[in-house]
Amino acid sequence: xxxxxxxxxxxxxxxxxxxxxxxxxxxxxxxxxxxxxxxxxxxxxxxxxxxxxxxxxxxxxxxxxxxxxxxxxxxxxxxxxxxxxxxxxxxxxxxxxxxxxxxxxxxxxxxxxxxxxx
Amino acid sequence: xxxxxxxxxxxxxxxxxxxxxxxxxxxxxxxxxxxxxxxxxxxxxxxxxxxxxxxxxxxxxxxxxxxxxxxxxxxxxxxxxxxxxxxxxxxxxxxxxxxxxxxxxx
Numbered sequence: 162x163x164x165x166x167x168x169x170x171x172x173x174x175x176x177x178x179x180x181x182x183x184x185x186x187x188x189x190x191x192x193x194x195x196x197x198x199x200x201x202x203x204x205x206x207x208x209x210x211x212x213x214x215x216x217x218x219x220x221x222x223x224x225x226x227x228x229x230x231x232x233x234x235x236x237x238x239x240x241x242x243x244x245x246x247x248x249x250x251x252x253x254x255x256x257x258x259x260x261x262x263x264x265x266x267x268x269x270x271x272x273x274x275x276x277x278x279x
Numbered sequence: 280x281x282x283x284x285x286x287x288x289x290x291x292x293x294x295x296x297x298x299x300x301x302x303x304x305x306x307x308x309x310x311x312x313x314x315x316x317x318x319x320x321x322x323x324x325x326x327x328x329x330x331x332x333x334x335x336x337x338x339x340x341x342x343x344x345x346x347x348x349x350x351x352x353x354x355x356x357x358x359x360x361x362x363x364x365x366x367x368x369x370x371x372x373x374x375x376x377x378x379x380x381x382x383x384x385x
Contacts, residue, residue: 196374205365206314206322208374220372256321264369265312265327272321 170273183257281370301366
């Protein structure tokens with residue numbers, strides 16, 4: 162069974178940093194385009210970032226560009242999202258998900274909650 | 280930037296048909312996906328490439344996409360279908376989600 166498990170969320174003060182992890186089982190992350198998507202409380206999902214299969218290309222939403230960095234550890238089969246200079250508006254559940262060759266997202270992890278507040 | 284617009288809510292009686300719309304400029308020229316999300320859960324893929332259902336998704340869920348509007352149809356709606364539904368597409372390699380439609384089964 163393919164499974165994605167996020168961790169690393171929590172309460173952080175504005176301006177602080179946090180690193181999210183997404184551990185994969187049942188699939189090899191380095192074979193797939195992987196994405197981070199976030200969802201603020203009561204709102205719809207919003208795309209945050211992606212990394213391509215070989216790790217040579219990354220992209221970010223304008224709202225996080227320059228503050229967030231996506232990366233991957235192939236040996237650990239784990240995806241990361243390093244977040245810095247966090248703002249209140251970054252408060253959300255963060256999901257990692259795999260993009261299929263047919264351009265849909267499946268599976269999704271259960272998400273990890275990031276709360277930015279003083 | 281490209282936008283997808285969904286009506287905020289839809290109410291349906293058990294056994295009836297629910298139609299959830301998603302609109303965007305020339306949306307019919309793009310592929311659309313639909314996700315279901317229940318409280319406290321992650322999104323679940325229902326429909327991809329406008330009309331295709333992944334294995335395990337009941338046949339009562341169907342999709343269409345033409346012109347500026349894509350539609351998710353739930354035939355014979357069941358109480359378990361009460362959830363938020365999101366459409367999603369790609370525009371110039373950018374991922375776009377709709378704002379979501381809350382389906383209430385009365």
